[in-house]
Amino acid sequence: MTILIPSYEPDERLLALIHNLKEEAGDAPILIVDDGSGEDYRGIFKSAEQAGCTVLTHASNRGKGSALKTGFDYVRQHGDADDVVCADSDGQHLPEDIFRISDAVRKNRNHIVLGSRQFTGKVPLRSRFGNSATRMVYALATGKPIQDTQTGLRGYSSDMLDWLCEVPGDRFEYEMNMLLEAPKAGYDFVEVPIETVYLEDNKSSHFRPLTDSARIYFPFLKFMTSSGFSAVLDFVLLFLLQWLTSNLLVSVMGARLVSSIFNFSMNRRFVFTEGQGIAIKKSLPRYFSLVIVIMISNYALLYLFHESIGIPLFVAKLMTEMFLFAFSYMVQRKFVY
Template structure:
């Protein structure tokens, strides 16, 4: 088993973690210096003296890039037992790291997540950030998990090539990995670990605005695409209902035009489905989903607008809010 520690501008807690791991395990320890610079050379040299392999980036490239460097090294080395990734700031306990390693051996072809329970005193930004990403992940995949932002994760050796191909170079990489795992055939298993925050997590290099934007970018693109499609659908519905006074015809025509727009944008910019055979594969799936959503759209609108008597505008808004979440999950999982 290899313990992989990506590290950027570490302090003595990195060395303390290495020494504590050496006391309880004979696992290989691989440290990736993500362009920390000359001021941190002594710490990484001390890590080498402790028996660690240290790889270095000349400039800072991001946590995702550091993890990929480590995965590629382990893959080329021919590791058969697996890899456990831990952060360098002392917030992962050696006992928990070893529990993840054992879970990797027990759950082959599973991504093992060290799942914090967020009990006790937890910094607000950490609690809020995990709550939001947990909601986004559950919406995107239909599979809720407790801790989407944990840095303590374990992988079997047959995942290494795939791990090097997952998009993302910074903090978004770990979220992208979770989003793409089901399609790649990898299940998730969570192992409870201690929740440890030192000095209100001040050592974290996570940038709340910039890195959050990277994490949520796929979902934000979908929101933008769906927003324009919904605006087109909404405008056409109101206009057609005024012209024809026929709700069914208005719903079908508005949904048809907005669906063509939405498919084109999502294929090219949101889910990057590509050309050729990818279009032939995704097109029938997408419009099958359109039919399902169309039926749901009409059924819900009929109940809210014609049966209950809610005005058309608020009835339409309520319907679209529900169908938005349903559509994202289905497109992510089945269409593209």
């Protein structure tokens, strides 16, 4: 097993973690990736090398995802088919938890092992809110709940290294992309409860709330944008056809047909770009099978809300789209593209 620690501008807590890991299991290789910290931090990394760690250095800051992929690539070339456990450098992952993840990797091949924090006790508000938000979005998008989507303590079996080097993303979004890509690649998850440790209100974190959150949510934002344009088109056509025909069924079907063709083109080109390798003759029938299901559901819900309950058509349409949004994203990611 190799312990991989991506590190940017670390302090003495990195050396304390290395010391504790060496005391627990002195023979475990420790690989540290200095993600462009600069000369001011050279002494800390030199001390890590003197303690027996291998240190790889990026000339400039490239992001946590890039640092992880540098480490994964090194292990697959030099690690003699080692399993890998990734931990953060700020002292928030305890050595005993790191080794518990390692044991779980050995017992659960072809699984991503997640060190799952329970968020009990005093937790910084931004950390509690951030994880709650990503947990909810991930569950809505995939139908698979995960307790801790933002954990940096993760374990991987050696036969996953090639795939790990191919997952898109260079910064904090890489770890979310990994969770999104794993089911399609055939990997499931195992969650191992770990201690929730925040030091000095998590001041050492290099996570940028606005910029990095936008990167993490970018796959969902692209889908929301595409769906938003399609929904506007669908809205306009629905009311236009309803005005022309006074027939709700014809209006729903006509509006959905045109907007779905637009949506398929947008999603294939800009949202689920990894699906461009799937031939249109495969993805198109899958997509329009989904369209038929959604169209039936759309009509049924609109009829229920508008015709049966008497909710105004505009409000009924909004409610219907909210119900079907998460379902559509999940099916398109898993089965269409």
